[in-house]
Amino acid sequence: MNMPIRLKAISKHTLWYGAALAVLLFLMKWLELRYLIIDNAMDIYIGAIALIFTALGIWLALKLVKPKTETIVVEKEVYIEKPVPLAQPNSSFAINENSLEKLGISNRELEVLILMATGLSNQEIAAHLFVSLNTIKTHSSNLFSKMDVKRRTQAVDKARKLGLVP
């Protein structure tokens, strides 16, 4: 069994409960001696005990009861992506060759740019193109200077406006 921790926790409360019970019984014994319980007061006495111990039980239960049960419902991720215009001849997108030439962007650089636009990191782009991270850094650096931007996010935005990427 793997209950030692819970048992430990419970035993702690149990100790407290035991102590409280002892104290209460002691107190009652004292009261009993002090006020010489007569038959008529017996019901009151028992009622008091009942009330006190009911309260004690409630308190005990609230202390011991496990905090809460969380039910986590996870919905599976679903992509309803519009079919990629890959092999479609009448594709809605065509790279703007004009802009490419104007900026003097090479083939490889365009590849990097496109992958960049999909949100890949340099490391991931390097993996996709089977080259080193440093190479991608060089490409992206050249890309930025050719496109006259400072950051990849700017490059992607500009590329979209120029029609270099979908």
Added chain:
Amino acid sequence: MNMPIRLKAISKHTLWYGAALAVLLFLMKWLELRYLIIDNAMDIYIGAIALIFTALGIWLALKLVKPKTETIVVEKEVYIEKPVPLAQPNSSFAINENSLEKLGISNRELEVLILMATGLSNQEIAAHLFVSLNTIKTHSSNLFSKMDVKRRTQAVDKARKLGLVP
């Protein structure tokens, strides 16, 4: 106040408790008469009452305590088809409120996201919104976790697909 329901529920249990208490006291009175409780047996009698009512209290508490079953529904984002790329002459773009709500993106976060999509750095976004760099970092960090992405470029790409930015 909107408590009538809870009070109703409690009162129901309270009735039961009162009834049970009455029955028990009756039973004890009977036992008392039956076995002529003597002074020596008093402690045992009280102990029994204490035990019984403690148990009763525990049972009561367990009954009354709300299960507190917190149901957390984690909805994974679903890509929605782009809001028809028809050639809109005038109104260029309307953000997808649906996606916004699903992801739980706040107003400020959306502002940051939009500026992010234009290629601005965190520092520049901070300047545009007249807040500190740290604030933008916090916003973007929350954005990324809400959108389930790791980088700003990914966030921008996904935002486009979800129709959150032009």
Added chain:
DNA sequence: TACAAAATCACCCGAAAGTATGAATGTGTT
């Protein structure tokens, strides 16, 4: 009013991005 969510800001630290420089290897052109 009290509570929850949103918005703001700070600090630390590691990872990623970006800059600068240099260099080796292809590849097509003249």
Added chain:
DNA sequence: AACACATTCATACTTTCGGGTGATTTTGTA
């Protein structure tokens, strides 16, 4: 062969990002 250019890679360095934590204030709503 000589040349320009693209591609590849490296090292070193700076800047920006992003994660994590915690705190305060504002604001809308029950």
